[in-house]
Structure formats: structure tokens, C-alpha cells
Amino acid sequence: MDSKKIKRVTALFLLLLFLAPTFIWAGGEKEKATVPVAEEVKIVFSDWHLSEPHWEKSLKEAFQLFEQQNPNIKVQLDVVSYAEKETKYTTEIEAGKGPDVFHLHAYSVKSFIEKGYTKDLTPFIEKEGGGFLDSWYEQTLEIMYKDGKYYAIPGDFMAMVLFYNTELFKEAGLDPNQPPKTWSQFLDYAKKLTRDRNGDGKTDVWGFGTIGAIDPGFELRFTPILFSHGGEYLTDDQKCSALYTSESKEAFRFFTSLVSEHKVVPPGVTADNPGTVRQKMANEQVAMLLGSGWTPPIVDSNNPDLNAMEILRAAPVPVREGRSPKFTTTAWLSAWMMNPNTKHPQEAWEVIKFITSKEMEQKWFDDARVLSSRKDVSGEYTPLLEDKFAKVIAKELKNAKFVPQIKEWPQIIEAINTAAQEAMTGAKESDRALRDAHERINRILKVYRTGAETCPEF
Numbered sequence: 001m002d003s004k005k006i007k008r009v010t011a012l013f014l015l016l017l018f019l020a021p022t023f024i025w026a027g028g029e030k031e032k033a034t035v036p037v038a039e040e041v042k043i044v045f046s047d048w049h050l051s052e053p054h055w056e057k058s059l060k061e062a063f064q065l066f067e068q069q070n071p072n073i074k075v076q077l078d079v080v081s082y083a084e085k086e087t088k089y090t091t092e093i094e095a096g097k098g099p100d101v102f103h104l105h106a107y108s109v110k111s112f113i114e115k116g117y118t119k120d121l122t123p124f125i126e127k128e129g130g131g132f133l134d135s136w137y138e139q140t141l142e143i144m145y146k147d148g149k150y151y152a153i154p155g156d157f158m159a160m161v162l163f164y165n166t167e168l169f170k171e172a173g174l175d176p177n178q179p180p181k182t183w184s185q186f187l188d189y190a191k192k193l194t195r196d197r198n199g200d201g202k203t204d205v206w207g208f209g210t211i212g213a214i215d216p217g218f219e220l221r222f223t224p225i226l227f228s229h230g231g232e233y234l235t236d237d238q239k240c241s242a243l244y245t246s247e248s249k250e251a252f253r254f255f256t257s258l259v260s261e262h263k264v265v266p267p268g269v270t271a272d273n274p275g276t277v278r279q280k281m282a283n284e285q286v287a288m289l290l291g292s293g294w295t296p297p298i299v300d301s302n303n304p305d306l307n308a309m310e311i312l313r314a315a316p317v318p319v320r321e322g323r324s325p326k327f328t329t330t331a332w333l334s335a336w337m338m339n340p341n342t343k344h345p346q347e348a349w350e351v352i353k354f355i356t357s358k359e360m361e362q363k364w365f366d367d368a369r370v371l372s373s374r375k376d377v378s379g380e381y382t383p384l385l386e387d388k389f390a391k392v393i394a395k396e397l398k399n400a401k402f403v404p405q406i407k408e409w410p411q412i413i414e415a416i417n418t419a420a421q422e423a424m425t426g427a428k429e430s431d432r433a434l435r436d437a438h439e440r441i442n443r444i445l446k447v448y449r450t451g452a453e454t455c456p457e458f
Helices: 002-032 051-067 086-094 106-114 124-126 138-143 168-170 182-193 218-228 246-260 275-282 295-302 343-353 356-367 381-385 392-397 411-427 429-446
Strands: 041-047 071-079 101-105 153-159 161-166 206-209 286-291 312-314 330-337
Touching: 002 124, 041 051, 051 071, 071 168, 071 343, 086 101, 101 106, 106 138, 106 168, 106 312, 106 330, 106 411, 138 182, 138 330, 153 182, 153 206, 153 343, 153 392, 161 392, 168 182, 182 206, 182 286, 182 312, 206 275, 218 286, 218 330, 218 411, 246 392, 246 411, 246 429, 275 286, 275 295, 275 392, 295 312, 312 392, 312 429, 330 343, 330 392, 381 392, 381 429, 411 429
Parallel strands: 041 071, 041 101, 206 286
Antiparallel strands: 101 330, 153 330, 161 286, 161 312
16 A cells, blocks of 8 residues: 555544544434433322421421422322312312322212222232232221222321320319229319319310311211210111110210200300311310320410420220220221322322322321321331320220211211201200201111111111
């Protein structure tokens, strides 16, 4: 090869060597540009807890972590009140709208499943693996299940117990280490606690706070009194009302007489909902109430000066003396559901899976003192097992029974709630109000009876 050719080849080689990085870079950019960027998805999350400051803070912290772990998913928070949630979700879902993920009391689950208001979660659960649901208490999963499919994931799971203010007990001459064990003892305590505390001649502290408004929270406050008297809502076959048995009548009379006869409940009870009753406990206007794990932190946040986490205590629900009912209280259970209208089911599932994870359920206890439907939290988490409130609540779960899980339940409890209002205000005598509710419930349940079937007269 002559010298000229050698020079040309050398020059060409050097040129290619110089340009090679450019071609490689350009090719890399082209290849990089073809990798799709994950589309940002918005998931609307709705929960009544967002209206409670300590819960709002906890949930916002949790979703900040979730969005770091899932950068393509943005969670939009949708606030709803506890009393309005079912109405809001029903209206929105029927219109083809609504939040992607929402939170309900378990008694609404069957109704929402029947009406097609919740998406079948079984395919998502199956993809997680065969043991995914093993961490949940079996009785909580049963409520989420219908015809071989799961339509919700259990959330909070707690027994209702009696909370009381130890300082008000001491002022009334009662031993805070001896909470009432029977309902007659409870009434005696409530009368002593109802008094003029500031000496102006007017009662300013009442023994007991409860709910008289037409409100979903009524069920949780009346049911422990019913069960601990040995009463029931429905017959065993759930085809008829059992409210007119002697046990149920006695429980209803006792509950309403606390207002109408004994005056140990503050005036205006028919306007009181769970929030107003807790506020009255925070203000030291009531000494006792029925609640669960959420009660102490909410009372504390309503009035930090009270030091509720220290002066409040929890005890089992009293029982009717002379009786030993199998169940003496009820259990609160919540459920997380997916809107059938969601356009992003996989992302909505990721949110549900996150908020019901072991780590997040532990956080909900740390921040809000709620117990979990997960066995590996309520049965194993050391801070929960050592907490003075939680250990009472957890122990009472064995004595707790759910209310009837039928789709007509909202109508049934509303009938009883109305009867309680009528008896509390004197619009009707107690037995008459209960009888009317009993007959109304029998009409509601008529769809389950054949033409020849009749209901017991009791």
C-alpha cells in the first residue's frame, strides 16, 4: 500500500474513532426515548377519619410514604362525615362517580355488595398469593365474603367498652379502681356522678353520655346494653324481630330511662352524636360513655388540658345482674372497599393493600389507638398489648358479637333509633315505642318469610 493510501486509511480511522462516541450517545438517547414514562394516576381516597385532626395527620404522613414508594400514583383525599358517608357513596356510585377507595362500617358491607356498589377484590387477592388473607381474623373476613368472592378488606376491629373519668369518680366519692360491674351499680354510680360541680346550683356534670340523634353511631352505644341484658335484635333465623322479648324490652327501658326518668344524661340528647358526646367528656360534662380504641385520643385532641390519656380508664361493659349472657358487648369492624366505577383498579388495589398492611395497621394503633383485624397486629404488636386501653378492648373481643349482617340492617337500626328518640322525649311510652319498632322490623323482614310463616308474639 502506497503512502497516500496509508494516510487516507489512517485519516478515516481517526475520523471514525472521533465520531464513535457521538453515534453511541445518539443511539443511546434514541433507545432511552423509547422507554415509556409511567403515567401519573390519581386515586381519590375517602374516609370520615379525615375530619379528625389526629387521623388526618396520620393519614397524610402515610400517603406521603406511599407516594414515595409509588411515584406514579397520587392520592387525593376526600373528606366525608361519619353520618353522611353511606348517602354520599350511594349517590355518587349510582351516578357512575365516587372515590376510588372508601371506608365503611361493616354493617353497610352486605348492602353495598347486594347493590353492586363495591368491586370484587378476589382477582387482586389471588395475585398476591394463597396466604395473603391468613393474617386476618376469620370472623372479620366472613363479613367481606359472598358467593365465593371477597368484596372488601377488613380494617379496624374493636370491642365496645366503658370509659370513665377517674378524677370525676374521686370527686363523687367513687373508687376509680372499682368500675361498675352490673347495670344497677352503673345507675347508682351515674346518679352520684350527676351533680353541681361548680356550686352555682345547677347540674353541670352528668353520669353518662350517649347518642340520641338518628345517627349510625347509635348502634354501637345501644347494642352493648341490649346484649348484656341477654337481648337480641332478631330471631335466630333472622326472619323476625326479637325486640319484644322480656330481655330486650328490659334493655330498651333501661337505656331510655337514663334520659327520661333518671336524668343522668345531659339535656338535648336527641341531638347528640358520637362527636358531641366525646366533646362533653373532653369538657368534663359527662363522666362515663361507651366507646372503643378511638375514644381516648379523640377526647385528648378535643381538650389536651384534660390529659385524657392519663385520667381516663376502660372497663368491660356492665351486665344485668342475675344473668350470664354469652355475649355482653358488640364489636366495631370497618371495611375498605373499591368503587366499581374506578378507572384505575390496580392502583386502587395498591392503596387498599398499603393501608391494610401490617406496618400501616401498627401506625394506626400508634397514632389513633385503634385495634386491627390483623392477627399479627392485635395479637402480636407489643405496644398494643401493653396499652392500658387496648388490652381491655382486646380482652373483650371474645365477649363481643356483631349485629345481624343483613342488607336490611340500616333500616332495622333506624327503626330502633327512632323508637329510642320517642321514648327519651316522652313522645311515646317506652314499651309502645319499642312495640312499634318491633312491628316495623317484622314488616321489613317479611320478604324472608313464606306465606305460612308467622313471627313469635313474645
